[in-house]
Amino acid sequence: MEGSRAVERALNNLTCGLQDVRDVSADEELKHHQFVLTEILTNLLERKSDDEELDEDEIQTIYDAVKGAMKSASDLPVKHRQKHLQVSKVGKAIDKNFCHVGVGPLSQQPVFKSGADKEAMTQVISQHLYREGMPQVGDKLCQESGVTSGLDPKILDAFKKMNVVLEALKSRNLEPALKWVDENRETLLGQGSTLEFQLYRLAFVCLIKNGNGTETDVVTAGMQFSRRHFPRFAKRHEKEIQKLMGALLLCTSAGGIQSSPYAYLFHDQMWDDVINLFNRDVCNLIGVSIESPLQTCCSAGCVAFPILLEASHAMTLARQGQSQGEGGRAVWHGRNELPVELNLGKEFHFHSIFSCPILRQQGSESNPPMRLNCGHVISRDAVHKLMNGPRFRCPYCTGAQHLLHAKQINF
Numbered sequence: 001m002e003g004s005r006a007v008e009r010a011l012n013n014l015t016c017g018l019q020d021v022r023d024v025s026a027d028e029e030l031k032h033h034q035f036v037l038t039e040i041l042t043n044l045l046e047r048k049s050d051d052e053e054l055d056e057d058e059i060q061t062i063y064d065a066v067k068g069a070m071k072s073a074s075d076l077p078v079k080h081r082q083k084h085l086q087v088s089k090v091g092k093a094i095d096k097n098f099c100h101v102g103v104g105p106l107s108q109q110p111v112f113k114s115g116a117d118k119e120a121m122t123q124v125i126s127q128h129l130y131r132e133g134m135p136q137v138g139d140k141l142c143q144e145s146g147v148t149s150g151l152d153p154k155i156l157d158a159f160k161k162m163n164v165v166l167e168a169l170k171s172r173n174l175e176p177a178l179k180w181v182d183e184n185r186e187t188l189l190g191q192g193s194t195l196e197f198q199l200y201r202l203a204f205v206c207l208i209k210n211g212n213g214t215e216t217d218v219v220t221a222g223m224q225f226s227r228r229h230f231p232r233f234a235k236r237h238e239k240e241i242q243k244l245m246g247a248l249l250l251c252t253s254a255g256g257i258q259s260s261p262y263a264y265l266f267h268d269q270m271w272d273d274v275i276n277l278f279n280r281d282v283c284n285l286i287g288v289s290i291e292s293p294l295q296t297c298c299s300a301g302c303v304a305f306p307i308l309l310e311a312s313h314a315m316t317l318a319r320q321g322q323s324q325g326e327g328g329r330a331v332w333h334g335r336n337e338l339p340v341e342l343n344l345g346k347e348f349h350f351h352s353i354f355s356c357p358i359l360r361q362q363g364s365e366s367n368p369p370m371r372l373n374c375g376h377v378i379s380r381d382a383v384h385k386l387m388n389g390p391r392f393r394c395p396y397c398t399g400a401q402h403l404l405h406a407k408q409i410n411f
Contacts, residue, residue, distance in 0.1 A: 010093040014086045033069035040065060122147040128294040130156055133163035158286045162279070169275050174203050177278060187285060195281050197233045197240070198274050204229075204244055205265050208251050215251065222248045296348070304342050311340045354409075358382040358395055370406040374399040377409060 040062055054062075122141065126149040129138035135156075142149055149156070161180065168176040181188065181196045188195060204225055211218035226248075230241050247262035258266075283290045354363035356379035363369050367381050376396045383406055386392040390403045 006096075007090070007093045010086075010090045014083070014090055029072050030069075033065065033072055036065045037069060119147050123150040124294050124297075127151055128292045130159045131162075131288075131292055133159075133167070135160060155286050155288065158282065162282045165278065166275060169271065169278065172206075172271065174199055174206070177274075178203070184285065188281060191281070191284060193277075193281050193284075194237070195274075195277050197237050198277055200229045200233070201240065201244060201265075202270055202274055205247075205270065208248060209266055218251060219248060222251075300344050300348050303344050303348075307340055307342060354379075356382050359385075369409045371409050372399070372401050373405050374401070380408075 122145045126138045126141050126147075129135070129141065130149060130151065138149060151159075165176045165180050168174075177199055181199060185196065204222065207225055208218060208222055211221060226241070226245065230244075234241060243262055243265070247260065247265055250260040250262065280290050289296070354369040354377070355361065356363065356367075356369070358378050359382050361367065361379060361381070363379055367379050369377050370380050370383050371377050372394050374394050374397050376394050378395070382395075383392065383403070386395065387403060392401050392403075393399065394401055
């Protein structure tokens, strides 16, 4: 934990320093010097005679302008040099605090050593950059690595549109989202999405909350808006529309909306809910996971790593005890299984898990579930243990079985 804090401190120092480099005032200062020098050069070129000498004030003006421009230009490399030092400090902090961290005893196979593994990792990172709204960085990564993103051009275009709408929603602008919903209305209705109603409900709430004019004007504008947009949602969202009408009536009361039962409609959380719903519907529409695969792997790794690190440390001690003739536990040699139970939580459960009722083992690629003729399912290892030649009996109903009739089940 202390190592993580040390790296975090180094990153914070770097971030603060980069903010100074990106400071707009420095850019404006350089533009000012460029303008002054250009103006001086123009005045010199407009002189009627080349033999006309400059007076002392003009010479001093030119000298001050050149000196100021040179100073500003020379300050920039110094600032960048300082930032490079801070970047190197981050690398040194990582090497110092995490160089010995690993789960070696749990996996002896080299990670990302083959070209195929490196290419897959590059594709995952580039896809994450595209979906997070950084297409220029993703293009640069693919260009320098020589690896394509592996994404369909239609999906890339959908990611670009998605991020434009998300940025607008974060800026409290509903127009791009409403336009996107209008273009994809039929598909969204086929998926049972409520995004369109949620957007119009939020637009209605904003109309009441930020309405101009008298209270009567606000109520009139709200009624016109509801008559224009809500009729097509009445069958499916009748109760929600009734609540909106109640909020519209109470906005003119003495207590106002905040003291009414509909105050929750005006919380900023409604914007976050719409953003999450939009992100989910777009991902469902183009057939990709809602969360970035890279983000999911990193989040799962953060949960699992402390457990794996503790197991690795225990196995290292056991291995050292065996080498010194003290006995101890056997070192784990399984490739597709772990010696410890990892409970990552329901948010990381994406498919069903089969556990063999005979051997009490979790299914894997090398030990998949097998369906027998009688309909019972056991693991492949259990089938092999029950076999007497190619034939065996079901351990539940004792029905006669044949190895060729057992079918593998894919979850």
